[in-house]
Amino acid sequence: MNPDALEHSPGRMSHVTMLKRAIEKGYRALDFLRGDEPYKAHWRAEPRPLLEIRVVPARACARLRHGIWLVGTSMKQCVKNGLRRVGGEAARGSGVGRGELGGRSKNA
Known part of the structure; x- marks a missing residue:
């Protein structure tokens, strides 16, 4: 472009x-x-804190669905954090991302 x-x-x-x-x-x-x-x-946007409020009915089915949703959200965040860590190590030259095995640098 x-x-x-x-x-x-x-x-x-x-x-x-x-x-x-x-x-x-x-x-x-x-x-x-x-x-x-x-x-x-x-545009010089500045980060602002985000407040999330969830209201879940007391019914068992609703609580189960909400629990499953929370687990999925937590797993998604764990994967993102893991990928960010691996990407950071690759950028520092640990060998990750260049065909070498392992996920930790010797200095970690």
């Missing part, structure tokens, strides 16, 4: 319009929602 064309991409133009209108209306903050996509840093 042509980097010069990015300045006029539909997403960027949409954000420019949205920001102009927010400024005109006197808004002091704009929420880009969750996630740390690179475009948010371009």
